[in-house]
Amino acid sequence: GAVVSQHPSRVICKSGTSVKIECRSLDFQATTMFWYRQFPKQSLMLMATSNEGSKATYEQGVEKDKFLINHASLTLSTLTVTSAHPEDSSFYICSARQVSSGNEQFFGPGTRLTVL
Amino acid sequence: GENVEQHPSTLSVQEGDSAVIKCTYSDSASNYFPWYKQELGKGPQLIIDIRSNVGEKKDQRIAVTLNKTAKHFSLHITETQPEDSAVYFCAASILVTGGGNKLTFGTGTQLKVEL
Numbered sequence: 001g002a003v004v005s006q007h008p009s010r011v012i013c014k015s016g017t018s019v020k021i022e023c024r025s026l027d028f029q030a031t032t033m034f035w036y037r038q039f040p041k042q043s044l045m046l047m048a049t050s051n052e053g054s055k056a057t058y059e060q061g062v063e064k065d066k067f068l069i070n071h072a073s074l075t076l077s078t079l080t081v082t083s084a085h086p087e088d089s090s091f092y093i094c095s096a097r098q099v100s101s102g103n104e105q106f107f108g109p110g111t112r113l114t115v116l
Numbered sequence: 117g118e119n120v121e122q123h124p125s126t127l128s129v130q131e132g133d134s135a136v137i138k139c140t141y142s143d144s145a146s147n148y149f150p151w152y153k154q155e156l157g158k159g160p161q162l163i164i165d166i167r168s169n170v171g172e173k174k175d176q177r178i179a180v181t182l183n184k185t186a187k188h189f190s191l192h193i194t195e196t197q198p199e200d201s202a203v204y205f206c207a208a209s210i211l212v213t214g215g216g217n218k219l220t221f222g223t224g225t226q227l228k229v230e231l
Contacts, residue, residue, distance in 0.1 A: 004159075006159075032217075034218070034219075041224075042223075042224075043205060043221045043222065043223050043224050044160070044205070044221045045221075046218060046219070046220075049218060093159050093160070095159075097217065104150070104162065104165070105150075105162075105217075105219060106162075107152070107159040107160045107161070107162075108159050109158055109159045110157070110158060110159045112157070
């Protein structure tokens with residue numbers, strides 16, 4: 001099946017710094033990528049939908065200036081958490097949609113962000 | 117927007133028994149219903165999905181049923197094994213060609229299969 005990778009898998013940073021998370025589709029072209037946030041023992045909450053070559057569409061309540069998304073190619077999307085604060089600590093998961101597979105979303109392994 | 121409810125939140129079964137997880141959705145336009153298994157510290161993995169033109173789908177020990185009229189769908193795992201222990205999420209989506217096809221997730225079920 002299609003494989004999606006994320007890097008880094010874990011990151012610890014100081015409050016006020018910015019952190020970039022990469023999401024890559026390894027063996028297929030992803031026209032659409034999604035970014036989710038998951039707090040401990042909770043469900044996945046969609047943050048934004050990213051289409052290659054265009055601006056991301058953010059869900060209500062998600063600050064686009066705080067969570068910068070770039071989808072520069074059909075295999076790479078990045079999420080940058082700017083000026084991170086402890087409340088941004090969470091598990092960030094991306095998924096990629098392969099149109100040829102019938103619109104199924106393939107999920108990455110997630111990135112654990114801890115802001116001190 | 118779509119709202120997906122999932123029950124139970126936790127489920128313990130003995131090895132070899134069956135497990136059933138139920139979800140309801142609110143948007144009658146939803147036509148795609150995937151189920152995901154998430155192990156601790158990992159991303160969700162698709163285990164089975166069903167589209168609205170089908171009432172039931174089975175893949176070895178896993179089956180999903182869909183009742184469009186009642187707007188609910190269920191995951192059935194038979195002959196459970198310890199490695200089935202994980203958090204299971206249902207989701208609903210409206211598949212549109214060329215569209216965003218956002219998934220709305222249920223709240224998750226922690227399944228524990230005991231020896």
